[in-house]
Amino acid sequence: MAVEKFVGTPKKATTHTNQNEDLMFEKSSPGKKAYRLAQLDVPAVDSVALLGDSVRTDLGVMPELSEIEIIRHFTRLSTWNYAIDLGMYPLGSCTMKYNPRVNEAVARLEGIAEAHPYQPESLSQGCLGIMQTLSDALIEITGMDAITLQPAAGAHGEFTGILLVRAYHESKGNPRKKILIPDSAHGTNPATAAVCGYEVANLKSNAQGMVDVAELERMVDEDTAALMLTNPSTIGVFESDIHKIADILHAKGALLYMDGANMNALVGKTRPGDFGVDVMHLNLHKTFSTPHGGGGPGSGPVACKKILEPFLPTPIVVTKADGKLGLEYNRPQTVGRVRMFYGNFGMFVRALAYILANGPDGLRQTTEDAVLNANYIRAKLEGTFDLPYKTQSLHEVVFSDKLQAKNGVKTGDMGKRLIDYGFHAYTVSFPLVVQGAMMIEPTESESREELDLLIDALKQIAREAEENPELVQTSPHTTRVQRLDETTAARKPILRWKAPAAPEPVLVDTAAKEW
Amino acid sequence: MRYLPKSPVDREEMLAEIGVASIDDLFSTIPAEFQLKRDLAVPRQHGESEILDRFREFAENNAVGYSSFLGAGVYRHYRPVIIDSLVQRGEFLTSYTPYQPEISQGTLQAMFEFQTMICELTGMEIANASMYDGSTGAAEAIMMAVRVTGRDGAVIARTVHPEYREVIATYAQHQEIPTVEVGYSANGRVDVAALDAAITKDTACVLIQSPNFFGTVEDVAAIAEIAHAKGALLIVSIAEAVSLGIVRPPAEADIVSLEAQSYGVAVGYGGPYCGVIACKEKFLRQMPGRLIGETKDKDGKRGFVLTLSTREQHIRREKATSNICTNQALVAMMTTIFLSVYGKQGMKELAEQNLAKAAYLKSVLGASAGAKVLFDGAPRFHEFVLQLPKSAEETNAALLGDKIIGGLPLAKWYPELGPNASLWCATELTTRKQMDAVAAALAGKKA
Numbered sequence: 030m031a032v033e034k035f036v037g038t039p040k041k042a043t044t045h046t047n048q049n050e051d052l053m054f055e056k057s058s059p060g061k062k063a064y065r066l067a068q069l070d071v072p073a074v075d076s077v078a079l080l081g082d083s084v085r086t087d088l089g090v091m092p093e094l095s096e097i098e099i100i101r102h103f104t105r106l107s108t109w110n111y112a113i114d115l116g117m118y119p120l121g122s123c124t125m126k127y128n129p130r131v132n133e134a135v136a137r138l139e140g141i142a143e144a145h146p147y148q149p150e151s152l153s154q155g156c157l158g159i160m161q162t163l164s165d166a167l168i169e170i171t172g173m174d175a176i177t178l179q180p181a182a183g184a185h186g187e188f189t190g191i192l193l194v195r196a197y198h199e200s201k202g203n204p205r206k207k208i209l210i211p212d213s214a215h216g217t218n219p220a221t222a223a224v225c226g227y228e229v230a231n232l233k234s235n236a237q238g239m240v241d242v243a244e245l246e247r248m249v250d251e252d253t254a255a256l257m258l259t260n261p262s263t264i265g266v267f268e269s270d271i272h273k274i275a276d277i278l279h280a281k282g283a284l285l286y287m288d289g290a291n292m293n294a295l296v297g298k299t300r301p302g303d304f305g306v307d308v309m310h311l312n313l314h315k316t317f318s319t320p321h322g323g324g325g326p327g328s329g330p331v332a333c334k335k336i337l338e339p340f341l342p343t344p345i346v347v348t349k350a351d352g353k354l355g356l357e358y359n360r361p362q363t364v365g366r367v368r369m370f371y372g373n374f375g376m377f378v379r380a381l382a383y384i385l386a387n388g389p390d391g392l393r394q395t396t397e398d399a400v401l402n403a404n405y406i407r408a409k410l411e412g413t414f415d416l417p418y419k420t421q422s423l424h425e426v427v428f429s430d431k432l433q434a435k436n437g438v439k440t441g442d443m444g445k446r447l448i449d450y451g452f453h454a455y456t457v458s459f460p461l462v463v464q465g466a467m468m469i470e471p472t473e474s475e476s477r478e479e480l481d482l483l484i485d486a487l488k489q490i491a492r493e494a495e496e497n498p499e500l501v502q503t504s505p506h507t508t509r510v511q512r513l514d515e516t517t518a519a520r521k522p523i524l525r526w527k528a529p530a531a532p533e534p535v536l537v538d539t540a541a542k543e544w
Numbered sequence: 545m546r547y548l549p550k551s552p553v554d555r556e557e558m559l560a561e562i563g564v565a566s567i568d569d570l571f572s573t574i575p576a577e578f579q580l581k582r583d584l585a586v587p588r589q590h591g592e593s594e595i596l597d598r599f600r601e602f603a604e605n606n607a608v609g610y611s612s613f614l615g616a617g618v619y620r621h622y623r624p625v626i627i628d629s630l631v632q633r634g635e636f637l638t639s640y641t642p643y644q645p646e647i648s649q650g651t652l653q654a655m656f657e658f659q660t661m662i663c664e665l666t667g668m669e670i671a672n673a674s675m676y677d678g679s680t681g682a683a684e685a686i687m688m689a690v691r692v693t694g695r696d697g698a699v700i701a702r703t704v705h706p707e708y709r710e711v712i713a714t715y716a717q718h719q720e721i722p723t724v725e726v727g728y729s730a731n732g733r734v735d736v737a738a739l740d741a742a743i744t745k746d747t748a749c750v751l752i753q754s755p756n757f758f759g760t761v762e763d764v765a766a767i768a769e770i771a772h773a774k775g776a777l778l779i780v781s782i783a784e785a786v787s788l789g790i791v792r793p794p795a796e797a798d799i800v801s802l803e804a805q806s807y808g809v810a811v812g813y814g815g816p817y818c819g820v821i822a823c824k825e826k827f828l829r830q831m832p833g834r835l836i837g838e839t840k841d842k843d844g845k846r847g848f849v850l851t852l853s854t855r856e857q858h859i860r861r862e863k864a865t866s867n868i869c870t871n872q873a874l875v876a877m878m879t880t881i882f883l884s885v886y887g888k889q890g891m892k893e894l895a896e897q898n899l900a901k902a903a904y905l906k907s908v909l910g911a912s913a914g915a916k917v918l919f920d921g922a923p924r925f926h927e928f929v930l931q932l933p934k935s936a937e938e939t940n941a942a943l944l945g946d947k948i949i950g951g952l953p954l955a956k957w958y959p960e961l962g963p964n965a966s967l968w969c970a971t972e973l974t975t976r977k978q979m980d981a982v983a984a985a986l987a988g989k990k991a
Contacts, residue, residue: 053657053884064624064890069897070976071904076790076896079903080923083761085792089664091888099884100626106650107635114634127547128638131592136812137628140603145614146814147952148607149944155605156813166586181676181815182870184857195718220857220867226718229862267573297584298571304578314870322631322874323651324641324834325674326816342714365714369617369679369707370814378599385598388589391545397567398548401558404570408562421573445646454644459858476549477558508646511841518839518851522828524670525660526838 048509050105054526057092063099090528109509110323111453117479121425121456121468122215122263124293124315126399129386132318132379141378146370150355157354160346160371163381164330167311170392171289172302173332177341179372183290186310186329187221187257189342192364193308193333194255194284195225196340200362201282205254208286211240213264213460218257218288227254234462238264238418240274249281255308259288260301263460264418265403265425265470267294275305284308284337292316293472294400294424297393308333313373317380328376342367398473399424402480406469409484413491417463424472430465438494438501440465445512446493446504450486545589611978612949613905615927615969616757617678617705617783618814619806621894622973624885627808627878636877641834641870645849651873652848655836658820658880665785665883665891666800667793668822672833674871678803679708681819682751682781683715684832684866685801688821689749689777690721691830691865692798697747698723699776701734703756705783706957712751721748732760732919732929734767743774753781754794758919758967759902759927761791768796785879786971787925789886789895799823808882809875818875829855832866894972895925901970901979902926908983909968915986918965927969929954929961932986936966939986946985948978 077084094102111118118125136142144156164176180186191208198204208222211232219229230248235241239262249256256278261267268274275285287301287309293316295301301309313319313328321327333341343363344356356371387395400423407416407426414428430440444454444467456468471480493501505511555567564570571579590598612620631637635650642648642655655673662671675681686698698716700709702725709725716723726738734752743750750771754762764780771778779801780794786806794800805817823831829852837851857864886894906928910917914933932939936953943950951966958965970979 050653052653052660054660057887061887062889063885063887064894066890066893066897066972067622069900071900071979074896074900074903076899079899080761080791083763083792083923085788085790085892088789088888088891091661091664091891092884093887093889094884096626096885099881100630102884103630103636103654103881104633106653107630107633108650109647109653110635110639110650111644111647112635113638118640120640123640125638125640129547131595133632133637135596135599137810138599138603140606140608141599142810142812143620144606144813145612145620145811145949146618147614147616148610148612148949149940152607152610152944152949153813155602158605159599159602162587169585181680181872182868184867184869185676185680188867192714192718215869216856216858216861216864217867217869219862220860220864223862223864224715224719224867226720269573269575272575272578297580299574299578299580303580304575312870320637320874321640321870322637323639323648323655323877324873325871326676326873326875327870328816365717366707366710367680367714368677368711368815369705372814373676373816374813375810375816382595382599385587385590385595386547386592387545389583389586391547391589392584392586394545394548397570398550398555400570401555401562401567404562404564405558421570423570423573444644448644448647453640453647473548477554479549505646510646510649510845510847511843513645513841513847513849514839515849515851518837518849519854522835522851523838524656524828524835524851525663526656 053092061093063096118453119455119469121470126472127474128320132382136378171332172300174335175338176332180329182327183312183329184217190308191225193337206252209256213462253283255284257286261423264427265422266420313380318383319376319379328373402471425470428467433494436498446501448505616952665788666822667795669825671822674876675819677817677819679711681801683712693748695748699742701752704753731921732758747776749777751779755925759924761923764794789891804879807879818872897972898926905970912986935963
């Protein structure tokens with residue numbers, strides 16, 4: 030008896046969609062559904078009669094898919110991402126620490142997730158209690174006197190903080206003209222100063238990468254509104270002259286703004302309020318473990334000294350005469366609102382859960398471990414890579430590609446090669462004061478074993494840079510896509526999918542091949 | 545501490561390898577006088593079960609078990625359960641901004657899909673990968689219009705969400721952007737004659753909201769014509785994104801600032817939400833925020849990257865289009881999943897249900913003794929202003945006894961409407977039973 034031969038598809042196994050998931054629009058077909066609305070319990074209406082000319086007739090390319098296809102679509106996409114949950118994410122200045130899952134659980138409790146921002150204060154005591162408890166903890170951690178939780182991210186916090194500075198100076202009769210910003214600062218700092226109507230004056234770092242105190246003294250004058258300082262700096266070093274810096278500013282009536290991006294190096298060990306800072310922001314998505322989520326949401330509370338408190342955005346949480354919590358709107362000197370409602374409340378819930386999980390002992394141990402990890406990496410890799418600044422590191426260490434660049438291997442290349450070893454890249458080419466910077470921040474979340482893996486990988490890459498530079502220069506080699514053409518992406522931007530103009534001819538391979 | 549993966553021995557050995565005697569040696573750059581020598585006065589370390597208990601207690605002190613008729617820029621819509629199962633995948637939840645595209649294609653492709661759907665829904669040509677929220681998005685849109693036109697004024701409808709207008713005032717104050725507000729007419733729409741009169745040769749843009757704060761759908765085409773005739777741009781702010789399933793997109797606008805919270809994002813006491821700016825392609829270079837673009841790798845394989853970053857703060861510093869850095873990526877992911885669930889048919893059906901529910905609520909409340917629905921002469925989506933015989937505060941206080949949260953009192957922002965006006969909302973989640981109950985309670989009887 031003739032056995033019918035099995036005829037396979039002509040596609041190779043590697044073309045399975047789990048490696049080549051199309052855009053959802055390309056997978057869509059008319060009539061598929063992933064929803065079923067509840068039965069309508071009121072009379073249906075004629076939308077054309079109700080809306081007239083304002084009625085919509087077409088939803089264009091919006092997809093039509095079933096639920097399992099949507100689950101697979103996003104699950105497949107997710108496997109193309111690197112994540113903290115997969116391994117170490119040594120991005121300097123980003124503080125990629127573990128995002129505890131209990132944070133997610135409490136943020137989704139019904140009474141919290143379903144609270145409407147305009148529900149009566151008497152029925153919002155829980156939410157207000159969360160804000161109050163978090164505010165108290167952050168004030169204690171920073172050593173400041175007052176706080177607003179309203180800003181939605183770090184840069185938004187900077188904006189709010191500089192508005193406070195401006196309002197303070199205006200209340201003294203002169204808003205002043207310029208903000209001093211060190212050349213090692215995050216790009217958000219000068220952008221923020223500009224949005225607040227200030228000129229930016231660039232402050233050069235000294236040979237140790239620190240604030241040049243003499244230069245600062247020369248630059249600060251009656252037109253200086255504030256210095257925006259990241260401490261520890263973006264090279265991971267504590268500004269030991271911080272109090273002198275504060276004194277120089279204060280002597281001329283200027284204020285000290287601290288960018289709290291690197292607060293993970295300080296919590297429980299020192300407090301900005303104690304060393305002369307007047308106003309600062311925190312990044313709850315860095316120091317306080319709320320997830321980065323592929324780029325947001327963040328949350329950027331701003332803490333300040335008493336002198337700036339009258340200017341805080343409205344509303345603020347207060348305890349009323351009857352002991353209940355309430356929202357205070359009547360604040361005549363406020364800078365106004367920086368965001369609707371009260372901020373990224375869901376992030377407050379997560380940050381507070383993190384603080385409760387740690388307690389004072391856990392917070393201090395966290396800081397110590399973060400600093401221990403960075404110094405361990407520094408000790409193990411100094412010599413393999415150039416260390417431009419020898420000053421004691423706190424939570425991050427900045428090497429440069431100087432030794433490898435001789436062979437044409439740049440920081441960006443080695444960052445990409447690190448991907449092949451199972452890590453995310455470190456921060457590449459930042460801070461700008463270091464030529465070819467390689468900025469590594471391990472955070473406290475890495476075990477010694479994971480650190481050793483990273484150290485081994487970087488040593489191996491340094492060796493490859495000597496022996497086989499091209500291997501590094503063309504990396505990564507193990508990812509789903511290779512280096513992408515970013516030049517064409519910017520020159521001829523394609524920013525949305527468009528349905529093909531005419532139906533494309535369907536190519537059917539009629540001569541099915543045999544296996 | 546359970547989040548810290550080190551044993552005491554690990555710590556000791558690592559200190560030895562670094563070559564220091566104690567951990568405090570690593571903090572020696574902090575002057576002694578500023579070193580904290582005590583425990584922080586924060587709550588003690590809690591076990592996981594204690595954390596859950598603590599937050600359950602907070603949750604119970606909120607409004608649980610109430611039926612609510614609040615909207616006003618934040619809307620309770622059904623959130624398909626797959627949203628949370630997908631966004632809690634660690635690969636989405638715990639990844640950073642996709643600066644390394646080779647290992648971030650998941651986030652990048654999803655955001656490209658987000659941009660595509662936002663364009664389709666708003667009738668715009670390009671969209672960014674999110675802003676903080678609708679209020680800051682509207683402020684950034686105005687700053688963008690100022691850059692595009694080289695003019696410096698903004699004309700803003702008073703029917704734009706009051707808190708959006710407060711945020712705009714905060715942003716505008718130090719940028720020398722003078723703003724003028726224009727009122728509304730008897731049908732709740734923007735006063736077109738006043739608007740026309742307010743636009744001058746220095747006006748960079750007109751900002752309206754549609755559906756506006758009173759729930760009324762604006763005549764976008766007519767307003768666009770007026771703005772464009774004087775060389776100003778039209779910005780349309782949309783606070784209720786579900787409306788776009790049935791309301792014509794504001795295609796005549798130049799910039800659309802959308803709050804996408806309605807697309808599957810919990811009301812969550814005010815955030816995080818998801819703003820987004822969409823616009824005509826010709827304004828691309830002035831767009832704030834991150835953009836995802838399609839490209840290819842060297843083998844010709846399609847991939848996505850962050851693009852046109854020369855607009856942004858990390859390159860341009862003080863000359864950037866905005867200081868924004870972190871956006872609302874994971875929330876944008878939620879909205880992307882929501883939109884894929886409802887899709888082409890579902891978005892329309894969902895919006896129609898909202899129309900039907902609000903029409904029913906309006907009919908039962910409007911029929912109660914002494915009540916009057918204001919602004920009834922123009923199309924609306926799912927909100928309306930109700931004038932009641934007693935003050936809105938008093939009425940609401942009484943309704944709380946029946947576990948009902950009534951409409952939002954408006955006197956704070958619109959004193960001219962008097963103390964008795966409030967803003968009511970019904971969505972697909974508002975049941976007939978709840979609506980009948982509130983009507984009965986207003987009539988002084990139990991449903």
